[in-house]
Amino acid sequence: MxxxxxxxxxxxxxxxxxxxxxxxxxPDPETVPLDEARGRVLADRVDADLDVPGFDRASVDGYAVRARDTFGADEADPVVLDQVGTVHAGAEPDVTVREGTCAEISTGAVLPDGADAVVMVERTDEVDAGIAIRTAVAPGDRVMFAGADVAAGSRAFGPGTLITPREIGLLSALGVDEVPVRGTxxxxxxxxxxxxxxxxxxxxxxxxxxxxxxxxxxxxxxxxxxxxxxxxxxxxxxxxxxxxxxxxxxxxxxxxxxxxxxxxxxxxxxxxxxxxxxxxxxxxxxxxxxxxxxxxxxxxxxxxxxxxxxxxxxxxxxxxxxxxxxxxxGLPDPQTATVEGRMAVRERYGEGRTRLMPVGLVETEEGTLVYPVDKGSGATTSLVEADGVVEVDADTAYLAEGEAVTVQLFSPDVRPPTLLGVGEDDPALSRLLDRLERPRYLDVGSRQGRRRLRDGVPDVAVVSGPSDRDVDAVDLGGWTREWGLLVAPGADVSGLADLVDGDGRFVNRGGDSGLRASLDDELDRVADDRGVDRRDLTDAIDGYDLTVKGFESPARKVLSGAADAGLGLRATAAALDCEFVPLGTESVRVLANPDRTDKAGVAELEAALDAGLDDAVVDLPGFDPDR
CATH class of the missing domain: 3.40.980.10 (MoaB/Mog-like domain)
Incomplete structure (x- = not known):
């Protein structure tokens, strides 16, 4: 063993x-070029090796002056100074400002010798005698002195700094072309x-x-x-x-x-x-x-x-x-993103382990509802149908309906869907959902759709087939679809009687499917005609209890040779090139939670039904609008 x-x-x-x-x-630290440093973390301190700026410079366009020469100047009595030259940004000054003189200067240009302030051009006028200064300035006005941004020898960044575009800017100003960073x-x-x-x-x-x-x-x-x-x-x-x-x-x-x-x-x-x-x-x-x-x-x-x-x-x-x-x-923990909500349903738990329960969110006027998304650890759709997790303590036996819970979102970018729908899977519905902004649809079948709508969790439920259970809802509209048997080429199946009386292999839809309910309703009529119980017929059908989930799944089983016939839609038969035996037409209805008809996502879906239903079904064989 x-x-x-x-x-x-x-x-x-x-x-x-x-x-x-x-x-x-x-990992060991490394050095990377500056243009590859964004998003990395500094491994060592970075000190400034030079002043930034490295010279006294003008912070505005205007005139470099000696501040004492402007004493007493105002709008009514300006001081007139001789202009002795011009200083441009990026050029070394070739003039000296002496008593009674000034030099025209550009923003960012080096302050010339003798000057200790700049008068902005808006407070000056050109006159025949020179430049009229209409305001007094103090030493240092409109001047950024060398090292005012960063002084040589100062600490620019410490280890552990996350490098963003802002840090890239200062490192560039310091002339740093290689950056010591934490290894990846x-x-x-x-x-x-x-x-x-x-x-x-x-x-x-x-x-x-x-x-x-x-x-x-x-x-x-x-x-x-x-x-x-x-x-x-x-x-x-x-x-x-x-x-x-x-x-x-x-x-x-x-x-x-x-x-x-x-x-x-x-x-x-x-x-x-x-x-x-x-x-x-x-x-x-x-x-x-x-x-x-x-x-x-x-x-x-x-x-x-x-x-x-x-x-x-x-x-x-x-x-x-x-x-x-x-x-x-060396990266910081991501921004914590949590949402407070209420459990939409009662959830039992008693396994004695901490549970990290995947959950989805749905917005209501009363707040956020939280519902479990648990298809088992092997279901990859759980990864995208959930918005976060609720941590349930090992000693917790159950979470009550309405109980307050904290949801740890998968990321701060997570947003609840604009519409939460549940129910029957359907090709026309898929096209309508494509027209909505950010919907989430869980194809749980018509029976589960009705039940969840009664529990008040989703915004809408899409249902088909007969049902003996009423649900309080607002009918937004719908369509009809032709259903029947999807038959393998050459199979001797022309109706339900051939499945009951013959030995053909059948593949069915799950018990929550509206198509399954339509099939069972039709079997009830056949049983009445024969004077037997429906169970006698289902026992005689080889594969009646063999069920698959999706509306295309029976056809794919048939085409693979695993079955002679399957339950499905005329549109599916046409799309996948199966033979089709019609058995009836069923209505598909979009039912809205009566408390959420004013929700934007519900209104968006209703508008899509009104304006786009014809386009959604036009090329689907067996489909027709049914408003």
């Missing part, structure tokens, strides 16, 4: 942070799992393959945190290949991140590489998602093993690893 590593004593989140803090992933932590990323294929590669779904999500997601997170990500080849589940790639990455990088193979199953053996070639400090942390986390040292590098599921991997990275990368790069 293969040995397994069991999760017994899970580390607390605080212990996990301390373990990562104990690792050294700080190099982070090697190694993915494991025989099922993974890098995006762009050939995917064989029939063999259980999926695209590698974590490598590119984590690499983007590393770069955002101030590190330099380096992708290594995929290691699969081969121990020797894992060992080779991890050691190679450890030789070349300050931090090594792996994803996958961190759990306690027989094939998840990456911890053995760390124990053999380095030091394993931690295996398992008491958080959800992300329990199977590894922390250790490998060669002279720091090592963290991320879970394989994308939501778990990114949650662990964001919570524990990104702060360590920022610290190693």
């Amino acid at each position: 293969t040995d397994r590593r069991q999760f017994r004593d899970l580390a607390s989140p605080a212990e996990a942070r301390e373990a990562i803090r104990s690792l050294d992933l700080t 932590p190099t982070v090697g990323i190694v993915s494991t799992g025989d099922e993974l294929v890098r995006p762009g590669g050939d995917l064989h779904s029939e063999a259980g393959q999926i695209y590698d999500v974590n490598s590119y997601t984590v690499a983007a997170g590393v770069e955002e945190a101030g590190g330099d990500p380096r992708l290594y080849p995929h290691a699969g589940d081969d121990y020797d290949e894992m060992e080779r790639l991890l050691i190679e990455a450890a030789d070349e990088c300050d931090l090594v991140l792996s994803s996958g193979s961190t759990s306690a199953s027989a094939v998840d053996v990456i911890y053995r590489v760390i124990e053999s070639e380095g030091e394993l400090l931690l295996h398992g942390v008491s958080v959800k998602p992300g329990k199977p986390m590894l922390v250790g040292r490998l060669e002279d590098s720091a090592y963290v093993g991320l879970p394989g599921y994308p939501v778990s991997a990114l949650t662990i990275f964001r919570t524990f690893v990104a702060p360590a990368i920022r610290s190693a790069a």
